Amino acid sequence: MTDREIRTVVSGMSYTECPRWHDGRLWFADFYIHAIYSVNEDGTGLRVEVEVPGQPSGFGWLPDGRLVFVSMKDRKVMRREDDGAVVLHADVADHVGGHANDMVVDGQGRCWLGDFGFDLMSGADIETTGVLRIDPDGTTTPVAQDLWFPNGSVVSPDGRTLIVDETFGNRISAFTIEADGSLSERRDWAVFGELPTSRAVAEAIPQVVLAPDGCGLDSEGCLWVADAVGGRVCRVAEGGPILETVEPGTGVFACMLGGTDGRTLFMSCAPDFNEIARSAAREAEIRAVTVDVPHAGLP
Template identity: 40%
Template sequence: MKLLKAQMLADGFVFPEGPRWHKDRLWVSDMWDFRVYRIAANGNRELVCDVSRRPSGLGFLNDGTPIVVSMSDRKLMKIVGPGLAEYADLSKHARGDANDMIVDPNGRIYVGNFGYDLFGGAEQKLADLLLVDTDGSVRVVADGLDFPNGMVIKNNGRSLVVAETWSNRLTAFDRAANGRLSRRRVYADLGDRSPDGICADAEGGIWVSCFNTGEFVRVLEGGRVTHVVKCEGKRAVACQLGGSDGRTLFCCTFAGELEDIHCRKRAGAIEAVRVEVPAADMAEV
């Protein structure tokens, strides 16, 4: 197992989430500052838009249109210039705040939700994974997930892996041509690590942000950890491979206490570390 160390790229965020590398920029949601940013490789940032109901997951349709999760109203929004337009309403299907998402090669969007009112102190419940088709229709494709969070699509689109945060595991599904999921199984038991955002590399490894332990770990199917990026005294929130060659791992971190999030303390940052294996989809790089 190799230990790596990240370097600061940009700080002063409240709670950075949902990073995506697209056209030479890192897109990121600052969930509790209600904004989406675009960040250059040198750390310079540009405000893309405001999202009043809290932004989370980000993705891009086949024509390049950016999509952002609007959490508390449980919608997907198109980013149109500095504004937003509704793309899909998830509120009839999502029992809690909408969360992370991923776009498949055909423009379908998988999106998770909390499953219950986390911030209101409700009893913990399982959640459904939703699929938004290209016509905007919404359907459930997997149920009974324990806080579905970050996702990756692997094996040339034939597999989907989702982080189940409260169960400390990555869960895999087979994917059909129409987006349907089947053959649910444990991809990796993470022990005492709680996964948040994840991303995949070109050799099948998955980088996992371990929120509770402050680590970013590269995991293979079956659970073997090959690399660890430790962020002492910080929470590991989300990660994304990118850069000009796909070999920069961008790490979203949070150095405060959980109650600091609601106070909008600027304890969030984006750090970066060079890795050996590039991003799985170099077309996005």
């Protein structure tokens, strides 16, 4: 574990997720306050960017600057127009097995979206699911399958590789993005352990060595990954070596590099991911630490 100074940027939230650095500000979703926020690097100037009654998750920007974002429980991707109007970008209800979840938007305006695959909060058994590609016109195409809770995702700086965390799968997967927008066969980017032998969540979690959740790339090709069950963020090299670990002192469910020099690692922290507990409290924070290697890729 690296001994780095950790500071609090934002507090008093319910459950923050999907941090992104954009236009000189940190943006993030709050699941149970039902809004996407932005804030200055030092924590001042917090503002609501868009309210999302259906519960926000992953988001990004089209090449023309319009915001696109997930409405989890509606199983939709929405778009904010230049005049502030919020409109439907894509209805994915026919393609997902649970809440729509994290999403990365690439340089061509294609959204790469994962979903829960099952009813996590009700205690259902794990069901594998896939990744959807949503083209700029809203056309939706399944492009991957058999993933164990596809979660935080990034696109490499050259736009040719999609990297997807599988939270219950003990692994991070990678796909080549082909010229036609299809994905190559899944390959291991990092493996931390075997696939769980049980699909019951309570039995699978103890078998997870590292549960990769939200993540972000750095300019050396390493991935900072939030460990959803381990209370840590890890800098992982391709192949699986863990090069550095930061422990913020609580649960941590997403992370992203940003700041004016790209070296601030923002961490979405909360005591746990239980929907009932987090909805009833305002204990979530975004904490930050300065690291050595700056951000790269998308988001």
